Amino acid sequence: MSDYNTPSTPKRPPRQPRTGVTSTGARKAGSKSNRSRAREFALQGLYQSLVGRNGVSDIDTFTRDLAGFNKADAAHFDALLHGCVEQGAALDALIVPLLDRPMTEISPIEHAVMWIGAYEMQHCLDVPWRVVLNECIELAKEFGGTDGHKYVNAVLNGLAPTLRVAEVEADRTAKKPRA
Known part of the structure; x- marks a missing residue:
């Protein structure tokens, strides 16, 4: 009779749960990368800028005091928040031609995500x-x-071939079946 606890019998490691996603496939909060967290905080800040017209330095200070900010990539947050606010008009100029309605009809969340x-x-x-x-x-x-x-996907998918020409083309040629 063998005993599973004896050293001569190898133990099977415990089954590891699938990490990173919930049962529906959504990402779990604890599994987000520091850059994903930076994007979330930047989105909150950009929303404050678009809707509340708050100054970027006030938004920056406020956001850094929020719970969980210490888990975000602060440098990436800085780049996104400050870069998007400073270049908002230029970013809109890229996005607007791909829209099927005026920017004023786009939700501030989707606007900030774009x-x-x-x-x-x-x-x-x-x-x-x-x-x-x-x-x-x-x-x-x-x-x-x-x-x-879905709207964000369509707009950014339309923008990618313009902003990432070589990368998008490389993806397309890699997917073509070889004869």
Whole structure:
């Protein structure tokens, strides 16, 4: 008779639960990367800028005092918040041609998410364009309206071939079947 606790019988490691997502497939709060958290805090700050017209330095100070900010990538937060506010008009100029309605009819959350996506595609070249797209879709799902993520996806997918020409083309040629 063997005993499972004896050293001669190897123990099977306990089954590891799937980490990072809930049963519905959504990301768990504890599993977010520091950059994902930075995007969330930047989104909150950009919302304050767009809706409340608060100054970026006031937003910055306020946001850094929020619970959980210490788990965010502060440098990425700075780049997104300050970069998007400073370049808002230029980012809108990229986004507006892809919209099917006036910007005034776009939710401030989706507007801010599109700013983040456009800014990252332009300035954060270390982040693959598909990661930018997926992160923005997740932000829109979590904070935006019911189908806002679909709109964000369509706009940023339309922007990617312009801002990440070589990267998007490389993805397309890699997916073509070989004859």
